[in-house]
Amino acid sequence: MAGSVHVVGAGVAGLVAALRLARAGQAVTLHEASPEAGGRCRALPDGTDNGTHALTGANRTALGFLREIGAADGWVEPEPGALPVFDLADGSARRVALAPLGWLGAAARPAGMSLGALWALSTGRGSVAQALHAHPMFLRGFVEPLTVAALNTPVEEASAPLLRRVLARLLAPGAARVLVARKGLGPDLIAPALAALRLAGVPLRFGARLRGIVVNSSRVVALEIGAHRVALGPGDAAVLALPAWEAARIIPGLAVPAAHAPILNIHYARVGAGPVRFFGLLGGLAQWVLVRPSGVSVTVSAADAAIGEEAEALGARVWPELRRAALGLGLAGDWPDAPPAFRVVKERRATPRHGVVGNPVPLRMPFANLALAGDWTWPGLPATIEAAVLSGRAAAAALA
Numbered sequence: 342m343a344g345s346v347h348v349v350g351a352g353v354a355g356l357v358a359a360l361r362l363a364r365a366g367q368a369v370t371l372h373e374a375s376p377e378a379g380g381r382c383r384a385l386p387d388g389t390d391n392g393t394h395a396l397t398g399a400n401r402t403a404l405g406f407l408r409e410i411g412a413a414d415g416w417v418e419p420e421p422g423a424l425p426v427f428d429l430a431d432g433s434a435r436r437v438a439l440a441p442l443g444w445l446g447a448a449a450r451p452a453g454m455s456l457g458a459l460w461a462l463s464t465g466r467g468s469v470a471q472a473l474h475a476h477p478m479f480l481r482g483f484v485e486p487l488t489v490a491a492l493n494t495p496v497e498e499a500s501a502p503l504l505r506r507v508l509a510r511l512l513a514p515g516a517a518r519v520l521v522a523r524k525g526l527g528p529d530l531i532a533p534a535l536a537a538l539r540l541a542g543v544p545l546r547f548g549a550r551l552r553g554i555v556v557n558s559s560r561v562v563a564l565e566i567g568a569h570r571v572a573l574g575p576g577d578a579a580v581l582a583l584p585a586w587e588a589a590r591i592i593p594g595l596a597v598p599a600a601h602a603p604i605l606n607i608h609y610a611r612v613g614a615g616p617v618r619f620f621g622l623l624g625g626l627a628q629w630v631l632v633r634p635s636g637v638s639v640t641v642s643a644a645d646a647a648i649g650e651e652a653e654a655l656g657a658r659v660w661p662e663l664r665r666a667a668l669g670l671g672l673a674g675d676w677p678d679a680p681p682a683f684r685v686v687k688e689r690r691a692t693p694r695h696g697v698v699g700n701p702v703p704l705r706m707p708f709a710n711l712a713l714a715g716d717w718t719w720p721g722l723p724a725t726i727e728a729a730v731l732s733g734r735a736a737a738a739a740l741a
Contacts, residue, residue, distance in 0.1 A: 372566055373549065377547070382526045389684060389686075390606070391606070399510035406730045415522060417617055436448065462508075486628050490640075492723045523617055523633070554711070561579055582736070602693070607641075607656055610683065610684075705735060
């Protein structure tokens with residue numbers, strides 16, 4: 342392809358596609374409707390993350406992208422070996438390994454694990470709850486937290502086969518390591534990606550929303566971006582790295598997921614010394630907690646029941662749960678009774694719902710010179726950073 346490429350959407354998938362095309366020698370322009378890059382992985386104006394994200398060693402493509410942009414050193418493994426988990430129901434604390442080899446010792450073995458439970462997880466059909474109905478302790482203490490984290494879908498509707506594909510990726514050596522951004526997604530992912538794009542000569546145009554495309558036969562001949570019409574010549578192409586509903590607006594009839602699930606994030610402005618920590622919560626509203634010296638971030642995945650609550654009530658409700666767990670796990674620093682200042686971020690359409698029926702997968706190239714990217718376009722994985730990076734690479738390869 343000898344012409345220019347316009348990448349629309351500066352989320353992770355768009356950043357990946359733009360960088361790969363630019364480093365392959367293409368003339369690339371990146372367009373983004375909002376004032377900031379990063380999509381769901383962006384940093385907010387006050388420096389906190391839009392959401393709390395973690396990678397595992399199984400996310401090899403995402404980790405490869407971090408190395409490509411020189412950002413790998415910004416990601417750390419806060420809990421080597423096993424993850425601390427605090428159960429609010431009885432005040433118990435334990436460490437749980439994600440990798441099966443870690444289960445050889447009873448100390449890091451999930452509660453309720455048995456050969457029958459593993460067999461049910463390995464062979465069950467339907468929803469996760471249906472597959473593990475005979476093993477409620479294993480479901481509650483291990484499978485459910487992983488399900489909502491990976492699939493962002495309640496276990497009553499989440500696909501057991503899809504969860505199994507995710508868990509199978511953790512079996513390789515080193516695949517179960519959990520990595521988090523030391524400072525945040527902005528400084529440790531998005532900023533390095535933007536710096537790499539600048540070095541590659543890619544101009545970024547913010548505040549440029551794609552209003553529509555002009556199609557002639559099987560080719561896109563123009564993009565209507567903001568108040569302008571950008572003509573695409575015979576050798577030009579485009580990548581649409583947009584949310585599913587935006588892609589469906591641009592391309593009527595496109596196969597996209599119909600239902601989405603919310604994620605709720607609460608960022609507490611707690612400043613304290615100590616290393617980065619990451620732990621799980623059972624029996625409360627939140628499931629995962631990330632503690633940095635600059636603050637504490639709490640994630641509530643599959644947050645259907647809580648997304649409509651007022652921000653003040655949510656922050657006041659979660660802090661006592663978080664504080665009790667932090668004290669129970671012996672985390673360093675002060676954990677006062679009253680919650681510190683906090684910010685609540687609600688993502689009402691964070692990811693597609695990953696139910697038993699499954700989501701449609703669109704063609705990578707619905708037109709001869711237009712490729713789609715986005716975590717929702719990658720088959721066989723839930724909508725994650727890994728899927729976003731894979732889709733961005735696939736879109737660039739399709740045009741090349």
